[in-house]
Amino acid sequence: MSDKIPMTNSGKSRLTDELKRLKTVERPKIVREIEEARAHGDLSENAEYKFAKEKQSHIEGRIQQVEDWLARADVIDVSRLAGDRVVFGATVKLQDFDADKEVQYRIVGEFEADLKKGLISVTSPIARSLIGKETGDTVMVQAPGGAREYEILDVSFVEEEAPAEA
Known part of the structure; x- marks a missing residue:
């Protein structure tokens, strides 16, 4: 896939941090776990070895996924945006008539979304x-x-x- 993925600077920063941790902490750690499990002998009946290899596969898959997202990142500099129109990266304060309260959301890339932090995906129904x-x-x-x-x-x-609520 070559489609660009919109994200904020903070989203890119979080991905970069995750990639660094996966490569410098998680990858070496799982290699050591595999070596230790190998030392226990017969690999065909070694549950520790099988578990460690599965974990390694998961880590390598995640590294590939994060590298792909970073390669396709279309970073939107939110600080350069202005106006009253809602666009990607905007923080929007809303009156929720059904709940009779004010809520605040920031529209971010899909993988950045975290409703507890008030971050909603640009592809969500509300965004x-x-x-x-305006x-x-x-x-x-x-x-x-419902509506x-x-x-x-x-x-x-x-x-x-x-923040999730204003």
Whole structure:
């Protein structure tokens, strides 16, 4: 695949940190575990060896996945964005009419999403409904739990992670 993957600077930084940890900590650690398991003799009946090899395969797969994401990264510098229109990277303060409270989300790349931190994927139903809208607009979101109505109270562009509730 050669499609670009939109992400924020902080998302790229987290991926870079994960890749470094996988290569400098996890990979050498699993190699040592495999060597230790090998020393226990007959590999055909060695559960430690089989488990270590499976773990190695998982780590190598994750390294390939993270390297692929970084290679296809289209880093959006959120600090250079401005305005009242919701776009990728925007932090959006909403009035949730159904829950009668204000919520705040930041629209990020798919792998960066973490609802507990207020980070929602650009491909999520709520983000898709918000993209292109402006402060003051009301949007209906078809969520898994049914339709929800929100009013856009504020749109801002900051690089840090947004809190889940405002």
